[in-house]
Amino acid sequence: MTYISDVLYWISTGLLVPVVLVLIFLFVRALVLLGAFFGRYQAMRRDEALLRRPLENLTPENLDDFEKLLPSNSTDPTVGYMQRLFEARRSPARIEHILSDVEIASDKELSLSVTLAKMGPTVGLMGTLIPMGPALVGLAAGDIASMAYNMQVAFATTVVGLFASAIGFLTKQTTQRWQMRRMSDLELVASLLIENNKKDTQPCDAAE
Numbered sequence: 001m002t003y004i005s006d007v008l009y010w011i012s013t014g015l016l017v018p019v020v021l022v023l024i025f026l027f028v029r030a031l032v033l034l035g036a037f038f039g040r041y042q043a044m045r046r047d048e049a050l051l052r053r054p055l056e057n058l059t060p061e062n063l064d065d066f067e068k069l070l071p072s073n074s075t076d077p078t079v080g081y082m083q084r085l086f087e088a089r090r091s092p093a094r095i096e097h098i099l100s101d102v103e104i105a106s107d108k109e110l111s112l113s114v115t116l117a118k119m120g121p122t123v124g125l126m127g128t129l130i131p132m133g134p135a136l137v138g139l140a141a142g143d144i145a146s147m148a149y150n151m152q153v154a155f156a157t158t159v160v161g162l163f164a165s166a167i168g169f170l171t172k173q174t175t176q177r178w179q180m181r182r183m184s185d186l187e188l189v190a191s192l193l194i195e196n197n198k199k200d201t202q203p204c205d206a207a208e
Helices: 002-014 016-056 060-069 077-087 092-129 132-141 144-207
Strands: none
Touching: 002 016, 002 132, 016 060, 016 077, 016 092, 016 144, 060 144, 077 092, 077 144, 092 132, 092 144, 132 144
């Protein structure tokens, strides 16, 4: 039994460096995600101010006027998808395909936030528990310096893991709300395009 315990201790101790490296990686990704998040927020806020009122008053009759309002240099994905919808206005099948692409892209957009929210606490907890063993050994041997160092590592990994998790959770919640708004707007535009397309084809059918 002592041999098995020693093996487990060696394994857990050997995992400390990989765990710390993973935490550093998650921390860097969280910072990058936060920067991209604020950049996306600025783009959405700018386009929202331009398009919100026209969207609320959108009808099949003023679709062409709305298309002209779409900024060509926008970094907001919503604007890009709207432009794709207008390009596919004559094909309901392509419109449905674009909406499906939006759902797939939305799931991919959330992947990093979900990973941070779930992996941050898990890896942080591992980084907390692993140094506790050497800290207890140091305490039993009267090596206070060793115990203090390991406790410092334990607390630091906890903080980093929780920070990455908090960034992931907050960006996930907010991004999901943005995606719901995006999907609502795109479905409105798609429905009006299909409705307008049907109106255009009805006179042709009647003439035949």
